[in-house]
Every structure is written in structure tokens, then in C-alpha cells.
Amino acid sequence: MAKKMTEGRPLSLIMGFAVPLLVGNILQQTYNIIDAAIVGRALGANALASVGASSSVQFLVLGFCIGIACGFGVPIAKSFGAGNLPEMRNHIFHAMFLTGVFAVVLTAVCALFCPQILHMLSTPDKIYPGAYHYLLILFLGIPFTLLYNLMSSILRSVGDSRTPFVFLAISTVLNIVLDLVCILVFHWGCAGAAAATITAQAISGILCCIYIWTKVPLLRLSRSDCRLHSRGVRIMTTMGVPMGLQYSITAIGSMVMQYANNSLDSVVYVSAFTAALRLKQFFMCPFDAIATGVSVFCSQNLGAGKKKRIVKGLFQGMAVAVGYGLCAGIMLIFFGRILCQIFISGKEVEVLDAAAKYMFCQGFFFWSLGILNTCRMTTQGLGYSGRAVFSGVTEMVARIVVSLIFVPVYGYTAICFGDQTAWISACIYILPTCLICMKKVGADFRLRKTA
Structure with a gap:
């Protein structure tokens, strides 16, 4: 159901929007955890390393897909907030057209260069076959990834975060069932895990399309809209493109870090990094949900010309996100080793030790993601996507510096501090940038009133 966020208490609206999104993100990450647990427990540490060996490039490509879908949602939300429905529907048409173009280009390029990508990441020979089949299938499923994320972004732009959650829940349950069937029954190995993911995502995207067409007349396009x-x-x-690049640029730094970790030539570190990454992504879910809620809130109120609500929404959302980050950090510091045993058998002592060390180091700086994600998404929601992209550049540079300068000297210990270095560096840039953008928006509102 569409919902305007231009009236009412900002924090209540933001959290009301964020909670279904959060539960959906948790479901998605729960699937990722179960997926890794099934692979790690059923197929062993080498298979887990195969799935994780290309995690950074997965984030680069799939993150770009998610980013452009989120970016397309900003003009849609702004038009909806302003009450300009014909313009909103025309934006939806252009978003669908451009998504189709990106789907064709990205799928062709990524599938063609899949072997070169894995070699560039210095993937160990022992795990290369499984990593190749897993990554190739994910690349072939890019159109379905784009479809689901675009449909979800459109619904969220008009204040509906519950419907995407329902379809994501269906997808997650289906994903787990298919995982078990493809890996344990059909014995397809790492390829089975990827096939299960893509099949479930395709079904979720198609269901979203059917729902919009049959149940949401507000979003139904006529010939004049197209x-x-x-x-x-x-x-x-x-x-769309700057927001997609934001995710991808961040992922380039992660790719360099993945290369540095793979270059340590230890399946122990690759497996540990994979398990820790799954946990980190799970604990990051609330940051993404809150930041998206704040971004949609700010976009709609930007269209309605309500600056004071934008300011209040940002600071209230940021306070909640930082508070969560402090609590989550304590969990990672004291219970990281126990949580890592979801993926890693207690017999794999070296892998477990390395994964627990990664989570312990992350816990002390987890709060910074509350500032980074909220300010970045707000900057994008206010229409300054180019400035937000530079925070990704800052993260990328920080990770590259750690990977190329400190990893050769300090080894895996430097890997454990790469993300934190990137987060703090990006916060130093994005916080004042976001405040400057809000000030500029306020000046624009005053000019409109005097014109």
C-alpha cells in the first residue's frame, strides 16, 4: 500500500518503513548464512572457500544492480511526494527501459569475462572449478536480480516496504528448500547453491510484477506514460548510475582486499573471510534498512518542500543507527567466535580462530556504519548522488592502501582492519558533505518562496 511520509512524526514513519525492510534483509542474510552453512558443513571448507573466493566481485556486480534500482527510485519518490503522478509513472517507464538495457549488457560482459575475473582475484587452483561454476550461474541470473530490485525499489518509493518483504520471504524459504535439494539430493555442489539463488530470485521478481499490475493501479502504466x-x-x-557506481566503487576496494587475502595462499584465510563476511552482512542489515527509510523519507519531503522534516528525519534516524551499531559491536566482540561456528566445525580450529579474529576487530568500529550509511543514503535521496559516490571512492582508496601496503607486512591482521579503515575514512567525508547538501536544499526552498 502506497504511503506518503510528508505528514506525521518522522521517526515513527521512518521506523515503520524500515522494520519490514529490516525483516526482509534479515531473511535474505539468513538465507546467505544457511547457504554458507549448508555448503560448509555438507561440502567442506574448500567448497565454502569456492563460494567466498569471488564474494567481492559478486558485490561489485550485484551491488551495481541494487544501486541503480535504488537510484531510479529517488525521482519516483520525489514525484510521488510532490503529487505529480503522471511524471512519476513516466519515471517508472524510463527506469524499466534502462533496467532492460543494463540487464543485457551486464549479463553478456560478466559471463564472458568470468574466468579472467577469477584469475585477477588470484583464486587458488584448488577451489577454482567450484568458484567458476558458482560465479557464472550468478552472472547469468543478473536480469532476475535487476527485475526484483527494480520492482521493490518502485514499491518502496511510494512508501510500501511491506510488499517487497512478503515476496522476499517467499523467495528466502524457496531458496533454502532449493539449496537442500540441489546440494544434498542432486549433488550439484557449488553450482547448485547458485542455481537455487537465481531461481528463487526470479520467482520473487515475477511475483512483484504481477502484484503491481493487478493490485496497485497507482503504478500501472498506460500507453501515454510509455x-x-x-x-x-x-x-x-x-x-541511477552514480548510485550503482557507489556500490561498485566500494566493491573495487573489497576486490583488492579479496585479492590480498587470496594471495596469502591459505584456504584457511579464504574460508575464514567467507564465514566472517556472511556474519558481517547479517549484522549490517539494520543499517541498510534505517538508511533506506531515511532516504525515502527525505526524497518525499524534498518533493513536498519540507526542509525541517528532512533535518529531523536525518538526525533521528542516525541516532538509532549509531545506537544499534554500538550494541552489535559488543555482540561481535564477545560472541563472534561462537557465531562463526554456524559455518565452521569446531574441528577446523585454524579457520575458526581466523574468523573470530576478524569479527573481534570489526566490533570496535561497527557504530561508524550508522553515520556512514545514513548520511550517504540521505545525500543520495536529496539528489546529490555524485557527492555520495565520492564516499565510495574514499572507502575504495582506504581498502587499497591497506591491501597493498599493510597486508604484505602484517598479513591477515591487516585484512581484519581493512573495513574499519574504510568506514572511518568515508565518515570523515560524508558527514560534513551531507550537512552541506541539506543547507543547500534549505537555500533552494527559500529561493522558491521568494520567486
Whole structure:
């Protein structure tokens, strides 16, 4: 159900929007954890390393897909907040057109260069076959990834975060069932895990399309809405591509770190990194949900010209996110080793020790993600996507410096501090940048009133 966020208490609206999104993200990460647990427990540490050996490039490509879908949602949310429904529907049409173009190009390029990507990441020979089959199947499923994320972004732009959650829940349950069937019954190995993911995501995306067409007349396009023009392409590209690049640029730094970790030539460290990464992504879910809620809130109120609500929404959302980060950090510090045993058998002492060390080091700086994610998404939601991208550049540079300078000297210990270095560096940039953008928005509102 569509919902305007231009009236009412900001924090209540943001959290009401964020909670279904959070539960959906947790379901998604729960699947990722179960997926890794099934692979690690049923197929062994080498198979777990195969799935994780390319995690950074997965984030680069799939993150770009998620990013452009989120970016396309900003003009849609702004038009909805302003009450300009014809413009909103035309934005939806351009988003669908551009998504189709990206789907064709990304799938062809990524599938073609899959072997080169794995070699570039210095993937150990022992785990290369499993890593190749897993990554190739994920790449072939890019159109379905784009489909689901675009449909979800459109629904969230008009204040509906519950419907995407329902379809994601269906997808997650289906994903787990298919995982068990493909790995334990059909014995497809790492390829089975990827096939299960893509099949479930395809079903979820198709269900979203059917729901929008049959149940949400507000978003149903007529022939007059489907007019392609350069202005519409420019608006959507200006918002979507920078946000996609934001995810991808961040992932480039992660790729360099993955390369550095793989170059240590130890399956122990690759397996530990994979398990710890799954846990980290799970604990990051609330940051993404809160930040998305704040971004949609700010986009709608930007369209309605309500600056004071934007300011209040940002600071209240940030306070909640930082508070969560402090609590989650304590969990990682004191219970990281126990949590890592979800993926790693107690007999794999070296792998377990390395994964627990990674989580322990992360816990002390986890709060910084509350500032980083909220300010970055708000900056994007206010229309300054180019400035938000530079926070990703900052993260990338920080990870590259750690990977190329400190990992050769300090080894895996430097890997354990790579993310934190990137988070703090990006916070130093994005917090004042976000405040400057909000000030600029306020000045623009005053100019409109005097005009």
C-alpha cells in the first residue's frame, strides 16, 4: 500500500518503513548464512572457500544492480511526494527501459569475462572449478536480480516496504528448500547453491510484477506514460548510475582486499573471510534498512518542500543507527567466535580462530556504519548522488592502501582492519558533505518562496 511520509512524526514513519525492510534483509542474510552453512558443513571448507573466493566481485556486480534500482527510485519518490503522478509513472517507464538495457549488457560482459575475473582475484587452483561454476550461474541470473530490485525499489518509493518483504520471504524459504535439494539430493555442489539463488530470485521478481499490475493501479502504466525522451533518460541515468557506481566503487576496494587475502595462499584465510563476511552482512542489515527509510523519507519531503522534516528525519534516524551499531559491536566482540561456528566445525580450529579474529576487530568500529550509511543514503535521496559516490571512492582508496601496503607486512591482521579503515575514512567525508547538501536544499526552498 502506497504511503506518503510528508505528514506525521518522522521517526515513527521512518521506523515503520524500515522494520519490514529490516525483516526482509534479515531473511535474505539468513538465507546467505544457511547457504554458507549448508555448503560448509555438507561440502567442506574448500567448497565454502569456492563460494567466498569471488564474494567481492559478486558485490561489485550485484551491488551495481541494487544501486541503480535504488537510484531510479529517488525521482519516483520525489514525484510521488510532490503529487505529480503522471511524471512519476513516466519515471517508472524510463527506469524499466534502462533496467532492460543494463540487464543485457551486464549479463553478456560478466559471463564472458568470468574466468579472467577469477584469475585477477588470484583464486587458488584448488577451489577454482567450484568458484567458476558458482560465479557464472550468478552472472547469468543478473536480469532476475535487476527485475526484483527494480520492482521493490518502485514499491518502496511510494512508501510500501511491506510488499517487497512478503515476496522476499517467499523467495528466502524457496531458496533454502532449493539449496537442500540441489546440494544434498542432486549433488550439484557449488553450482547448485547458485542455481537455487537465481531461481528463487526470479520467482520473487515475477511475483512483484504481477502484484503491481493487478493490485496497485497507482503504478500501472498506460500507453501515454510509455514515452521515451532524452530528459527522462537523463534524469534516471543521473540518479541511477552514480548510485550503482557507489556500490561498485566500494566493491573495487573489497576486490583488492579479496585479492590480498587470496594471495596469502591459505584456504584457511579464504574460508575464514567467507564465514566472517556472511556474519558481517547479517549484522549490517539494520543499517541498510534505517538508511533506506531515511532516504525515502527525505526524497518525499524534498518533493513536498519540507526542509525541517528532512533535518529531523536525518538526525533521528542516525541516532538509532549509531545506537544499534554500538550494541552489535559488543555482540561481535564477545560472541563472534561462537557465531562463526554456524559455518565452521569446531574441528577446523585454524579457520575458526581466523574468523573470530576478524569479527573481534570489526566490533570496535561497527557504530561508524550508522553515520556512514545514513548520511550517504540521505545525500543520495536529496539528489546529490555524485557527492555520495565520492564516499565510495574514499572507502575504495582506504581498502587499497591497506591491501597493498599493510597486508604484505602484517598479513591477515591487516585484512581484519581493512573495513574499519574504510568506514572511518568515508565518515570523515560524508558527514560534513551531507550537512552541506541539506543547507543547500534549505537555500533552494527559500529561493522558491521568494520567486
